[in-house]
Amino acid sequence: MAATPKQLATVYLKATESCEEKELEEISKQFVVYLKEHYLLPKTHAILAAIDQAWKEQYGVSQVKITTAYPLTKKALQTLEKYAHGASVETCVDPALIGGARLQIDDRILDGSVQGQLSSLKQILLEI
Amino acid sequence: MAKKTEIIDALKTQLARFSAEAKEEQIGTVLSVGDGIARMSGLSQVQSMEMLEFPGQVYGVAFNLEEDSVGAILFGDTKEIKEGDTVKSTGRILSIPVCNGVLGRVVDPLGHPLDGKGKIQAKEYQPIEKIAPGVMTRKSVHVPLQTGIKAIDSMIPIGRGQRELIIGDRQTGKTAIAIDTIVNQKGQNVKCIYVAIGQKESKIAKMVARLEAAGAMEYTTVVVAGASDPASMSYIAPYAGCTIGEFFRDKGEDALVIYDDLSKHAWAYREISLLLRRPPGREAYPGDVFYLHSRLLERATCMNEENGGGTLTALPIIETQSGDVSAYIPTNVISITDGQIYLESDLFYRGIRPALNVGLSVSRVGSSAQTKAMKKVAGKLRLDLAQFRELEAFAQFATDLDENTRKQIERGRLTTELLKQPQYQTLPFEEQVATIYAVINGLLDTFKPEQMHAWEKGLYVFLRSSSTNVLGMIREKKQLDEEVEKTLKQAINDYNEEFIRSQS
Numbered sequence: 001m002a003a004t005p006k007q008l009a010t011v012y013l014k015a016t017e018s019c020e021e022k023e024l025e026e027i028s029k030q031f032v033v034y035l036k037e038h039y040l041l042p043k044t045h046a047i048l049a050a051i052d053q054a055w056k057e058q059y060g061v062s063q064v065k066i067t068t069a070y071p072l073t074k075k076a077l078q079t080l081e082k083y084a085h086g087a088s089v090e091t092c093v094d095p096a097l098i099g100g101a102r103l104q105i106d107d108r109i110l111d112g113s114v115q116g117q118l119s120s121l122k123q124i125l126l127e128i
Numbered sequence: 129m130a131k132k133t134e135i136i137d138a139l140k141t142q143l144a145r146f147s148a149e150a151k152e153e154q155i156g157t158v159l160s161v162g163d164g165i166a167r168m169s170g171l172s173q174v175q176s177m178e179m180l181e182f183p184g185q186v187y188g189v190a191f192n193l194e195e196d197s198v199g200a201i202l203f204g205d206t207k208e209i210k211e212g213d214t215v216k217s218t219g220r221i222l223s224i225p226v227c228n229g230v231l232g233r234v235v236d237p238l239g240h241p242l243d244g245k246g247k248i249q250a251k252e253y254q255p256i257e258k259i260a261p262g263v264m265t266r267k268s269v270h271v272p273l274q275t276g277i278k279a280i281d282s283m284i285p286i287g288r289g290q291r292e293l294i295i296g297d298r299q300t301g302k303t304a305i306a307i308d309t310i311v312n313q314k315g316q317n318v319k320c321i322y323v324a325i326g327q328k329e330s331k332i333a334k335m336v337a338r339l340e341a342a343g344a345m346e347y348t349t350v351v352v353a354g355a356s357d358p359a360s361m362s363y364i365a366p367y368a369g370c371t372i373g374e375f376f377r378d379k380g381e382d383a384l385v386i387y388d389d390l391s392k393h394a395w396a397y398r399e400i401s402l403l404l405r406r407p408p409g410r411e412a413y414p415g416d417v418f419y420l421h422s423r424l425l426e427r428a429t430c431m432n433e434e435n436g437g438g439t440l441t442a443l444p445i446i447e448t449q450s451g452d453v454s455a456y457i458p459t460n461v462i463s464i465t466d467g468q469i470y471l472e473s474d475l476f477y478r479g480i481r482p483a484l485n486v487g488l489s490v491s492r493v494g495s496s497a498q499t500k501a502m503k504k505v506a507g508k509l510r511l512d513l514a515q516f517r518e519l520e521a522f523a524q525f526a527t528d529l530d531e532n533t534r535k536q537i538e539r540g541r542l543t544t545e546l547l548k549q550p551q552y553q554t555l556p557f558e559e560q561v562a563t564i565y566a567v568i569n570g571l572l573d574t575f576k577p578e579q580m581h582a583w584e585k586g587l588y589v590f591l592r593s594s595s596t597n598v599l600g601m602i603r604e605k606k607q608l609d610e611e612v613e614k615t616l617k618q619a620i621n622d623y624n625e626e627f628i629r630s631q632s
Binding site: 049100104106107108109110111112116117120121124125127 | 139142143145146148150151152153154155156170171172173196214216
């Protein structure tokens with residue numbers, strides 16, 4: 001019986017868990033060879049999506065993006081890394097925010113920026 | 129000075145609602161947009177029919193929930209939305225404002241005013257899609273809804289809480305019947321909602337002016353999804369109208385909602401479904417097009433006393449293509465409703481207006497709501513007309529007819545003539561009873577069909593000013609007992625003598 005994308009993704013994640021970069025490359029190579037031998041390459045898309053899903057299940061989050069008006073301090077970044085363990089963290093500087101930060105975690109957003117507050121204030125004032 | 133403080137106070141109360149806290153929101157990213165629909169990724173927790181906020185204050189509704197994408201219909205200008213834009217979920221199911229203030233207003237299906245009379249001040253928002261009340265909360269139809277049209281009130285009576293379909297080709301007077309019905313609800317304590325789906329704005333403007341002139345806008349709301357609005361607006365319009373009607377029904381009042389028309393609604397739904405790649409079925413409509421209309425019309429009900437006793441009557445309109453009632457949508461809606469009023473262009477051009485086909489029109493539940501007086505005269509009227517139709521077809525071939533047949537045909541012609549009624553001239557039921565009583569009892573057999581128009585016009589003037597107050601008696605007693613019948617007969621005979629004198 002052929003393995004489902006979900007099974008493959010779980011196996012891949014387990015194998016690569018807590019391993020070094022070099023090892024990771026080797027395992028990944030073997031994984032792709034396995035896929036080729038078993039004619040599973042056309043399913044790559046589904047497998048990638050399943051890896052993303054499995055990652056989310058294991059760590060809770062996969063993508064974290066933080067946008068701030070000024071560059072983040074080292075300490076703040078470290079704290080963020082600590083809370084968002086296992087996720088890929090992206091930082092972004094956008095002066096249009098004026099102040100505060102906007103945190104995006106997968107498909108949820110936490111808007112603590114001055115710009116966001118101003119726009120919600122505008123909305124309230126327009127509701128007459 | 130007072131104004132200044134007022135403005136400051138108003139601003140203060142508004143600002144009180146503002147809090148600077150960061151709140152968590154769910155977002156998605158637009159993958160593709162076009163033709164009034166958008167596909168998005170993300171939004172993993174979104175509910176079906178939840179409102180979505182697009183950039184530029186454009187709203188949409190989540191419609192297709194798939195494994196890794198969400199399909200939404202958009203209400204408004206889609207030009208500003210582009211791929212990669214962020215979409216916020218609002219956590220609100222699509223709802224519209226409902227309050228007494230919607231009466232007299234022209235609104236779009238989202239409850240935004242279109243008449244420039246300011247915002248609708250509503251405390252309450254209600255979802256546009258609701259499950260219809262269950263069996264135990266209902267009661268059978270028992271109060272009549274007078275349309276003011278003789279042919280309908282006598283032979284195809286409508287009760288409050290009924291669903292009566294108005295079906296016919298274009299230009300047969302479907303909307304005219306609906307408008308007349310609204311106008312006739314003046315003083316009857318029935319709130320009316322007219323839902324215009326995909327109609328020309330000029331036609332709607334004309335109609336609103338007409339209702340205003342008749343003083344009917346006071347108790348009427350017009351919900352407009354115009355021809356230039358996106359299909360999504362046409363799709364939600366009847367549900368929005370129904371929600372407004374349900375607001376009055378749930379308060380224990382009587383409401384009437386007119387969907388003009390549901391063929392265009394089905395087209396709009398077909399357009400949306402095909403764009404969202406739902407599989408097409410018969411006539412390219414999606415598989416759930418029956419449910420589309422059944423769930424809407426099921427919401428028209430007559431509630432029992434424990435549940436307020438309110439009613440919501442629905443008059444859906446369907447436009448047929450060259451008289452084809454066996455097409456998909458007409459058969460569906462015929463089977464859902466409690467009867468239909470069938471209009472024909474042939475009759476319309478022959479001058480029989482309303483162009484009612486008496487043979488094919490039925491009302492399955494309305495007769496139990498009819499007043500006793502009307503029931504008494506209507507039974508014979510129906511029979512007379514049915515016999516007349518049969519004989520008329522037969523008499524085309526025969527030259528010599530016996531006395532009886534000839535008389536019956538003559539009376540049939542008189543009846544047909546009397547059932548004609550111009551638009552915007554609705555009649556109270558007691559006047560209808562008087563007219564029909566006269567013709568079915570042979571009191572008019574000496575007259576010619578051409579005289580009927582003048583006769584009828586004079587009759588109402590005569591009866592209204594009559595010292596016997598026979599109209600008031602019928603109105604109060606709601607039945608033709610011996611005494612009333614005797615007075616009515618006498619009054620008509622008196623009038624006939626006067627009429628003959630005036631004719632010669």
